[in-house]
Amino acid sequence: MKQLCTTACLLMLSLISYSQGYYEIKTLGGSYSAETIDDAFSTADFCGYHKASERNLIVFDDGSEVELLSADEIQNFNSNCIFVVTVDTPICEYSIVSGVIMRACENKLTPFEEKIKVNN
Numbered sequence: 496m497k498q499l500c501t502t503a504c505l506l507m508l509s510l511i512s513y514s515q516g517y518y519e520i521k522t523l524g525g526s527y528s529a530e531t532i533d534d535a536f537s538t539a540d541f542c543g544y545h546k547a548s549e550r551n552l553i554v555f556d557d558g559s560e561v562e563l564l565s566a567d568e569i570q571n572f573n574s575n576c577i578f579v580v581t582v583d584t585p586i587c588e589y590s591i592v593s594g595v596i597m598r599a600c601e602n603k604l605t606p607f608e609e610k611i612k613v614n615n
Contacts, residue, residue, distance in 0.1 A: 517541065517564050519550075524558030527591055532561060535591045542576035545569070551578060556590045 518536055520529055532555075541563055544551055550562040566572045585600035 517545070517569055518553075519562045519564065520559070521552075521562055522558065522560040524555060524560075526557035527555060527559050531591060531594075532559060535594055535596045536561070538594070539596045542573065544578050545572070545576055546580065547577050553589050556588055 518541075520532055523529060523532075544553075545563050545566050548565050548567050550565050550568075553561045553563065555561070566574070566577050585602065587598050587600040590597045590599070
């Protein structure tokens with residue numbers, strides 16, 4: 496009976512860590528509580544946001560910081576969801592509105608657009 500109880504407790508702990516096992520709250524800002532962030536992350540799809548071997552930092556508008564674990568840190572990670580960093584990767588700021596994570600990114604000009612802007 497004791498062994499069964501121990502096994503059940505370990506199973507529950509692993510399920511809890513698995514459900515929140517793809518991100519880590521590093522800093523809480525002034526507006527969002529850990530519960531608000533956890534609730535928003537529980538419904539968000541971050542496929543395409545995880546980097547292969549390093550964590551991806553998400554900074555919210557209130558100063559909260561959350562790291563998405565790298566693909567290497569997540570068991571059975573879908574390799575189709577790896578984020579590829581490019582030269583044109585935009586700088587984004589995140590917010591939580593009605594429990595949904597919103598993203599606002601700075602638009603970057605292409606080299607061609609930049610050249611036209613300079614010549615005009």
